[in-house]
Amino acid sequence: MRIATVTQNLRIDNSITSIQRQIADAQLQISTGKRSQVYSGFDGQDVRLLINLKEQRTSVESYVTTIKNTQVKTKTIDAALVTFTDITQDLRKKLYEQVEGLYDNSALALQTFANAAIDQLTNLLNQTADGKYLFNGTDTDAQPMIDAATTKGAYVQPALSGGFAGVTAAVTTFFGTDTNWNNVTTPAPGSLRARIDEGVDVTFGELANDDAFEEVFEVMYAFANVNFQPGDDANYEQLVNWGIGKVEAAFELINDMVGQNGVIGAQMKTREEAHSDSLTLLETQILDIEDIDPYEAVSTFQTLQAQLEASFQTTSVLRGLSLTRYL
Structure with missing residues (x-):
């Protein structure tokens, strides 16, 4: 011993x-x-797997964040478009009411409605989310619509007594020049874009100077500035029929915008649900390694x-x- x-x-x-x-x-x-607070506390194979799983989790979480931020924008756009279609539908209804021929009784009501609607529609196209304008493509820092007061002040319409052709020519010429009523640049900026998954992008948004919006504004301004007088019936009737045709065509196009925006929203929701399932699986795998x-x-x-x-x-x-x- x-x-x-x-x-x-x-x-x-x-x-x-x-x-x-x-x-x-x-x-x-x-x-x-937890098995360890540092990677050195795990086996080499587990360390590599854990790092890979956490990288995947970070990527998926970033896609989810992008989707949530984009959904705020698409929902705001959707609300604006739906309200725009509602006002357009109300305008169409009021135009149809004019067809009855009681123009001296109904012209003033339509004029009042059009003046108020111009302000509403202008504000709708100047909607923002996170401080960014949504109807000016990628140029999100620029207000797409010139304020209604300025546009109303700049627009000049001839008297209806001068003829239906003169009134429609004036409004078409004014709105045919974008700089008279909006700030959308030429060429138009690209659509808003968001990456919602690896290699998967969605584009969304509409431009304030879209032809459908322009058509509605043309009709609104024509009737907001009309000064109906006895004897103007024939010209007024032509103006009403002209307005109905333009509004109905615009209504369909704006409805299509609502539908397309809805498709994008559904696509993002589907991706978000898939990402949620992936995160659950990744979290389970990470916990299997980390937890004791x-x-x-x-x-x-x-x-x-x-x-x-x-x-x-x-x-x-x-x-x-x-x-x-x-x-």
């Missing part, structure tokens, strides 16, 4: 220190439920604690030996 040496004592001390470190790790695992079985952690802690106690007892015995006791 050998008497304990300084080297043996050092080895025992190192062993005790190692066990104490393992106990501290086990305590941390019990308190956090609490029973396993407690069992390891108890085993290490017993080893530590045994080591302390052994150290105490060995350090209590002397030559006299040995003999």
Whole structure:
């Protein structure tokens, strides 16, 4: 039998220190439920897999964030377009009411409606989300519509007594020049775009100077500025029929915009749901690597604690030996 040496004592001390470190790790695992707080605490293969899974999770989360931000914009656009169609439909209804021929009684009501609707429609096309204009393509920092007061002040319409052709020519010429009523640049800026998945982009948005919007504004301005007088019936009737034709065509086109915007919204919702499923799977895989079985952690802690106690007892015995006791 050998008497304990300084080297043996050092080895025992190192062993005790190692066990104490393992106990501290086990305590941390019990308190956090995680196998390790750093990558070095995992096996090499698990580290590579964990890094890959977390990168995938980050990518999917970024797509989800993009979708949510884009949905705010498409929903705002949808609300604006739906309201635009509602006002256009009301305009069509009021124009049909004029056909009854009681123009001296109904012209003023239509004129009042058109004046108020111009302000509403202009504000709708100047809608923003996150401080960005939605009806000016990628030029989101520029207000697409000139304010209604300025446009109303710039527009000049001849008297209806001068003939139907003169009134329609004036309004068509005015709105045929974009700079008279909107700020959309030429050539028109591209559509808004968002990447919602790897290699998958959606384009969305409408331009304020779209022909459908222009048609409605032409009719609105024509009737907002008409000054019906006795004897203008024939010209007014022509103006009403002209307005009905333009509004009905515009109504269909704007409805198509609503439908297309809805298709984009549905596409994003489908992608968002798929991403949600992917995130659930990725999170499960990550937790399978990161998390530790609490029973396993407690069992390891108890085993290490017993080893530590045994080591302390052994150290105490060995350090209590002397030559006299040995003999």
